[in-house]
Amino acid sequence: xxxxxxxxxxxxxxxxxxxxxEPRLVRLGIIALAVAFLTVFIVLPLVLVFAQAFRxxxxxxxxxxxxxxxxxxxxxxxxxxxxxxxxxxxxxLVMAWAIAKFEFAGRTLLISLIDLPFSVSPVIAGLxxxxxxxxxxxxxxxxxxxxxxxxxxxxxxxxxxxxxxxxFVARELIPLMLQQGTQEEEAAISLGASGWRAFVRVxxxxxxxxxxxxxxxxxxxxxxxxxxxxxxxxxxxxxxxTMPLLVEILYNEYQIMAAFAVASLLALLAVxxxxxxxxxxxxxxxxxxQRDH
Amino acid sequence: MTIEVRNIVKRFGAFAALDHVDLxxxxxxxxxxxxxxxxxxxxxxxIIAGLEWPDEGDIRFDGEDALQQGAxxxxxxxxxxxxxxxxxxxxxxxxxxxxRVQPRAVRKSEAAIRxxxxxLLDLVQLRWLAERYPSQLSGGQRQRIAxxxxxxxxxxxxxxxxxxxxxxxxxRKELRQWLxxxxxxxxxxxLFVTHDQEEALEVANRVVVMDKGRIEQIGTPAxxxxxxxxxxxxxxxxxxxxxxxxxxxxxxxxxxxxxxxxADGAASGPSQLFVRRHDMDVGPVDSGVLRGAVRxxxxxxxxxxxxxxxxxxxxxxxxxxxxxxxxxxAPGDVVGLHPRRYRIxxxxx
Amino acid sequence: xxxxxxxxxxxVLIPLAGLFIQTAxxxxxxxxxxVTSRRTLNALKLSFGLSLAAAATSLVMGMVVVWxxxxxxxxxxxxxxxIVDIPFxxxxxxxxxxxxxxxxxxxxxxxxxxxxxxxVAFTPLGIYVAMVFISFPFVVRTVQPxxxxxxxxxxxxxxSLGANRWHVVVRVILPSIxxxxxxxxxxxxxxxxxxxxxxxxxxxxxxxxxxxAPLLIVIRLSEYRYADATAIxxxxxxxxxxxxxxxxxIQRRAQARAPAL
Numbered sequence: 001x002x003x004x005x006x007x008x009x010x011x012x013x014x015x016x017x018x019x020x021x022e023p024r025l026v027r028l029g030i031i032a033l034a035v036a037f038l039t040v041f042i043v044l045p046l047v048l049v050f051a052q053a054f055r056x057x058x059x060x061x062x063x064x065x066x067x068x069x070x071x072x073x074x075x076x077x078x079x080x081x082x083x084x085x086x087x088x089x090x091x092x093l094v095m096a097w098a099i100a101k102f103e104f105a106g107r108t109l110l111i112s113l114i115d116l117p118f119s120v121s122p123v124i125a126g127l128x129x130x131x132x133x134x135x136x137x138x139x140x141x142x143x144x145x146x147x148x149x150x151x152x153x154x155x156x157x158x159x160x161x162x163x164x165x166x167x168f169v170a171r172e173l174i175p176l177m178l179q180q181g182t183q184e185e186e187a188a189i190s191l192g193a194s195g196w197r198a199f200v201r202v203x204x205x206x207x208x209x210x211x212x213x214x215x216x217x218x219x220x221x222x223x224x225x226x227x228x229x230x231x232x233x234x235x236x237x238x239x240x241x242t243m244p245l246l247v248e249i250l251y252n253e254y255q256i257m258a259a260f261a262v263a264s265l266l267a268l269l270a271v272x273x274x275x276x277x278x279x280x281x282x283x284x285x286x287x288x289x290q291r292d293h
Numbered sequence: 294m295t296i297e298v299r300n301i302v303k304r305f306g307a308f309a310a311l312d313h314v315d316l317x318x319x320x321x322x323x324x325x326x327x328x329x330x331x332x333x334x335x336x337x338x339x340i341i342a343g344l345e346w347p348d349e350g351d352i353r354f355d356g357e358d359a360l361q362q363g364a365x366x367x368x369x370x371x372x373x374x375x376x377x378x379x380x381x382x383x384x385x386x387x388x389x390x391x392x393r394v395q396p397r398a399v400r401k402s403e404a405a406i407r408x409x410x411x412x413l414l415d416l417v418q419l420r421w422l423a424e425r426y427p428s429q430l431s432g433g434q435r436q437r438i439a440x441x442x443x444x445x446x447x448x449x450x451x452x453x454x455x456x457x458x459x460x461x462x463x464x465r466k467e468l469r470q471w472l473x474x475x476x477x478x479x480x481x482x483x484l485f486v487t488h489d490q491e492e493a494l495e496v497a498n499r500v501v502v503m504d505k506g507r508i509e510q511i512g513t514p515a516x517x518x519x520x521x522x523x524x525x526x527x528x529x530x531x532x533x534x535x536x537x538x539x540x541x542x543x544x545x546x547x548x549x550x551x552x553x554x555x556a557d558g559a560a561s562g563p564s565q566l567f568v569r570r571h572d573m574d575v576g577p578v579d580s581g582v583l584r585g586a587v588r589x590x591x592x593x594x595x596x597x598x599x600x601x602x603x604x605x606x607x608x609x610x611x612x613x614x615x616x617x618x619x620x621x622x623a624p625g626d627v628v629g630l631h632p633r634r635y636r637i638x639x640x641x642x
Numbered sequence: 643x644x645x646x647x648x649x650x651x652x653x654v655l656i657p658l659a660g661l662f663i664q665t666a667x668x669x670x671x672x673x674x675x676x677v678t679s680r681r682t683l684n685a686l687k688l689s690f691g692l693s694l695a696a697a698a699t700s701l702v703m704g705m706v707v708v709w710x711x712x713x714x715x716x717x718x719x720x721x722x723x724x725i726v727d728i729p730f731x732x733x734x735x736x737x738x739x740x741x742x743x744x745x746x747x748x749x750x751x752x753x754x755x756x757x758x759x760x761x762v763a764f765t766p767l768g769i770y771v772a773m774v775f776i777s778f779p780f781v782v783r784t785v786q787p788x789x790x791x792x793x794x795x796x797x798x799x800x801x802s803l804g805a806n807r808w809h810v811v812v813r814v815i816l817p818s819i820x821x822x823x824x825x826x827x828x829x830x831x832x833x834x835x836x837x838x839x840x841x842x843x844x845x846x847x848x849x850x851x852x853x854x855a856p857l858l859i860v861i862r863l864s865e866y867r868y869a870d871a872t873a874i875x876x877x878x879x880x881x882x883x884x885x886x887x888x889x890x891x892i893q894r895r896a897q898a899r900a901p902a903l
Contacts, residue, residue: 020344020364020797020798020801020807021713021807022807023807027714030706030709030710030714031710031714031716033703033706033710034706034707034709034710034711034722035710035716035718035722037703037706037707038707038722038725038726040751041774041775041778042725042726042728042729042775043725044744044750044751045737045740045741045744045775046725046728046732046740048740048743048744048750049736049739049740052743116658119832119836119882119883119885120658120836120879120882121835121836121837121838121856121875121878121882122734122836122838122839122856123836123838123856123857123859123860123875124836124856124859124875124878124879127859127863127871127872127875128658130863130868131868131872134868136866136868220731223733224731224732224733224734224735224736225733226733226734226735226738226838226839227734227837227838227839227856230838230839230860231860231863243733244733244734244735244736244839245735247733247735247736247739248735248738248739248843251739251843256743259739260739260743263733263735263736263739263740266732266733266735266736267732267736267740269733270728270731270732270733270736271731273731274724274725274727274728274731277727277731278724342798342802343801343802344798344801344802363801364798364801364802365801365802365803365804365805365806366804367802368804369802370802371798371799371802373795373798373799375793375795377793377795377796377798377799379796379800379814379817379818380818381817381818381820382817390800390803390805390813391803391804391805394800394803394804394805394806394809394813395804439799442799442803443802443803445803446803446804
């Protein structure tokens with residue numbers, strides 16, 4: 001009797017899962033495949049960067065990073081990122097604001113143009129600046145004649161970096177601002193607030209987390225950009241080498257440990273970025289929930 | 294096909310969605326599960342369909358244990374409130390789905406499938422929409438297609454979860470009539486969930502009133518309306534006037550005054566007096582057991598609705614009553630009130 | 643508004659226009675000669691062919707990952723979900739050196755593979771591996787939200803109509819998320835074609851064998867052969883725009899047919 005009862009329960013359990021999920025074996029297979037794939041393709045390379053960086057001990061690691069060339073690369077990378085992120089922050093805000101708060105012809109075109117740099121190979125992004133400012137172009141010749149360096153110097157690196165990181169801030173803000181509409185600002189202005197105060201007091205708090213999110217991703221890409229910067233930098237040692245470029249040079253010179261030491265800093269940046277991103281996403285989700293209520 | 298629900302219990306964590314529910318549905322019936330949201334009616338429907346599993350109890354179709362079968366083996370047609378039409382398929386393909394996924398051995402030929410789908414589209418009167426996509430249909434059309442799709446597999450039972458809940462009032466009324474007629478035509482045992490009493494009373498042969506995971510009453514629409522068995526059913530179905538009263542030795546007291554009403558065998562203690570709005574007779578001041586002053590009157594259609602402040606209630610209690618239009622009332626009138634029919638239930642603790 | 647447009651033109655449009663003006667200096671015959679030269683043609687074939695293969699692989703593996711993350715509960719799920727973004731966040735040069743070291747003949751994975759006679763680093767196979775690495779997150783992140791939001795009712799109704807699990811997946815779930823899958827595929831392809839940093843380390847960069855188109859652009863630039871670099875870039879840009887155009891069409895068609903009901 002008890003056996004019949006348990007057989008019945010087992011059959012009921014099977015019937016229950018029949019078509020609403022996969023058989024247990026398939027489920028386990030898919031999980032195993034996904035975990036194996038992510039481990040081989042993501043975890044292993046990441047672990048390898050740190051393992052290689054520290055393979056000669058902490059002293060060697062610190063020495064590699066204390067190298068003047070490494071130091072100048074870090075400084076240059078931070079400088080470039082600061083300027084590019086700053087530029088994209090200001091213009092991203094203005095652009096998102098204009099797109100979200102005004103109706104005008106070509107708005108849709110503009111939105112799709114913003115994403116353009118994402119679909120262009122970074123090498124091509126670098127190439128267009130070389131064509132524009134190189135000695136062979138009229139503008140380039142004019143600038144060189146006046147001793148204004150663009151290519152193979154800081155301005156070129158900043159321009160290329162700004163180009164490839166152009167969409168990050170604006171594309172985070174546009175949906176937020178569109179969803180928010182204009183009512184709150186209008187209310188603030190009707191209550192006597194100036195346009196600027198309405199922006200600072202009403203608009204900014206609402207988009208705060210989205211803005212930080214955009215800056216975060218923008219910064220990660222700015223510090224890590226390789227292709228575009230590689231084309232415009234000229235690889236002048238100690239002068240126009242950013243950290244990713246230095247990784248390449250050290251690696252090609254078989255200074256493997258030093259290459260991975262610099263790479264480990266960039267990998268750390270990526271990991272920190274993802275952790276902060278996870279926190280911000282929770283904040284953004286909470287913000288959405290609050291608005292929904 | 295009969296459906297027997299025996300002693301079903303379903304818990305979601307600590308919350309008992311269904312608390313020892315018993316129900317028997319006879320072949321060819323059209324039964325409504327009526328209750329407020331959270332009463333467990335949808336959970337019961339999903340358990341019958343095989344989309345949820347009970348923690349305890351039995352489901353039997355014609356005496357046979359349904360819990361041994363998965364949702365796909367039960368031959369139950371299920372219609373969702375939001376239609377759940379397959380967006381990437383035409384109307385024709387939506388209806389044909391159940392026929393196309395049958396095991397090869399029993400699958401119909403393409404010609405037979407076409408014929409069957411066209412019959413069903415004729416049945417729901419939407420054959421002209423066969424090549425459209427769901428997004429091109431109105432809500433009412435979508436729901437009729439969802440029904441045709443469910444009928445395609447020749448279900449032994451038809452289950453509908455708030456089938457008209459997403460439609461606007463006018464379409465809902467039309468579809469109600471249409472479902473009633475359709476059921477008379479095809480006579481498949483059907484169970485539908487609704488929170489709309491009018492829908493339940495108008496469409497169903499029998500109504501199952503549920504609250505907090507329990508069945509409060511099962512009966513014909515007339516029974517649950519005229520003879521509500523519990524205070525919940527009385528309050529939930531139809532518009533009721535509820536007065537807090539005290540039953541003592543077979544007498545009904547409202548505040549300090551003794552109402553000249555029989556307690557109908559209600560037990561002594563704090564109780565509630567339920568009267569339908571239209572069961573309250575209005576007469577001269579000294580007629581009836583209650584007295585009140587008319588505060589506001591409005592008329593629409595055949596009904597005159599008045600707010601009356603009861604003066605015999607100790608404090609002031611405002612009630613709404615419906616009277617025929619020929620019994621003229623004006624604000625300021627003092628009237629006597631007498632409940633023609635009433636029920637007394639023990640007050641809830 | 644004026645400021646916005648000016649900024650956009652300054653930073654995006656003028657440089658791109660410059661690119662095409664530069665190309666215009668070429669006669670069609672010259673352009674054709676460059677694009678069809680053996681080395682260029684081989685580089686383009688390699689880039690597009692491997693990108694297609696990598697995007698297809700990303701599609702399959704991306705779907706496996708999405709399915710596991712969305713449909714199942716397993717220990718570490720949230721962590722694995724988070725690290726899918728690593729290829730987005732990790733600088734490409736770092737990914738490049740890491741993958742190369744991993745798959746080199748003495749590497750953690752390269753050594754066992756070499757024992758099996760499979761050489762990954764410094765071969766086209768290595769390029770393919772790097773492309774899969776940088777492109778599969780696009781599939782995951784495009785499909786994941788759509789699969790998550792797919793109403794359970796669609797599956798339930800299919801089951802109640804007698805469909806088995808195979809039919810539910812193949813006839814109901816996959817077609818419902820097909821627009822997202824195709825978009826993910828296109829994004830993955832576009833990224834793989836344009837990728838430079840993570841590929842060049844592992845590629846070997848042998849002309850005609852393992853030299854990708856973006857690298858050839860860089861080489862031509864360093865040789866001051868701007869016309870050659872531009873011609874290759876134009877072909878790649880045209881392909882990228884074509885992909886974007888196709889994505890937009892897919893999305894528009896899907897929206898026209900199936901707006902949120």
